[in-house]
Amino acid sequence: MNKIVLTLALVFGMTACGNNTAKNSSGTEQQTAQSEKQDRVEVLYFxxxxxxxxxxxxxxxxxxxxxxxxxxxxxxxxxxFKTIDISKEENEAIADKYEVTWSSLFLVRYQSGKESAEDLTKYAFANARTAPDTFKQGLTEKINGLLD
Incomplete structure (x- = not known):
């Protein structure tokens, strides 16, 4: 019974957080193109x-x-670290790239011209509000693993 209530609460919370249609962005594309010249890790919060x-x-x-x-x-x-409002027209391209339609957290690693992305949305929703120290520790460990 508790699992059902928790699942419903999570579904309602996620629905309230999103379902916005993103729009196109040349500014974000230019910013992304400039930063793609360097190996790095990006924390993207949509x-x-x-x-x-x-x-x-x-x-x-x-x-x-x-x-x-x-x-x-x-x-x-x-x-x-980037915060991206997917309700803004200029952010449609990046939202489409990661198939984001509501609040999401991604870690993206650019190394030697290759990109790999990890979706941490479920982890974030499970921990960020109710167990912030656990969330921060887990996020830090993930980032450290990508920076090595």
């Missing part, structure tokens, strides 16, 4: 116009973890 408490916790805690643990990598460009 959100829509309306956000629930969990969505806001994902952004807040992901940003806090990245800024606290990876200051040097942020400064030298080895790590990039």
């Amino acid at each position: 959100h829509g116009k309306q956000r629930c408490a969990t969505c806001m916790a994902i952004e807040k805690n992901a940003k806090e973890a990245v800024e606290a643990q990876f200051e040097a990598q942020l400064k030298n460009g080895a790590l990039v």
Whole structure:
């Protein structure tokens, strides 16, 4: 019974967080093209116009973890944190690229001209609001693994 209630709550929360149609972006494409010249890891937090408490916790805690643990990598460009509003027209291309239609968290690694992406959305929704320290630790470990 508890699993059913939790599942329904998660579904309703996710529905409230998204279902916005993204629009096209030449600005984001230019920014992405410029940064693709360097090997790096990107933390991409996608959100829509309306956000629930969990969505806001994902952004807040992901940003806090990245800024606290990876200051040097942020400064030298080895790590990039981006918040992307998929309800804005200029972000349609990147939302389409990752097939994002609601709040999502991705880690993307660019190495030797190749890109690999990991979807951490389920992990983020399960932990960011209710277990922020666990979320931050897990995100930090994932990023460290990609930076090695």
